[in-house]
Amino acid sequence: MGYTYLSSMDKSDIITLPHKALHKVSRRVVVFNDDTSKIIENMKSATLNWETSRDHEVGVALAAVQINELHRIVIIREDSNDKNNKNFNVYINPEIVKYEGEIEEDFEGCLSIKDVYGKVPRYTKVRVKALNEHGQKIRLKAEGFLARVFQHEIDHTKGKVFVDHIEDKPEAFYKLSKAGNIEEMNDAEKKQIFSILW
């Protein structure tokens, strides 16, 4: 017999722009207690529930600010290529200690900005330090898509969203079509989106 996690969160708990919290800086986690575990569980359940409502997207990662909890906690899917793998790695107080490789532009989306994609410049390699959910220090190197995910999520802990990187580049904005393709936006669509974002 299972049990129900009474107050577990769903996709409606994920805040979206122009919610002001998305531009606030999150606090460092200094004590690990039941509240910390609860936030992590809520982040996982909200991300997985969001994914069930999105035919063409994977819930790759989430920062705590996206459920309106201003703590520096990030979860990243263990294998973002496999929707059946529902496990996440947890990073607490994550920081990029070194940027390496080159700067590359590629598409990025965000659970807090519905149907909008952007071509965002990011480093191809980063070194990250953080604590895991047991409070142990971890260091890792990430490259390619995972390096992009870390940069995107760590930005969230600093109150920055991917669209802030391309604020003055309307040509970098794209949309997700109903069929799941990333397509160009027309001027009217861009105008409407910009009025929502800032």
Ligand SMILES: [Zn+2]
């Ligand atoms: Zn995001």
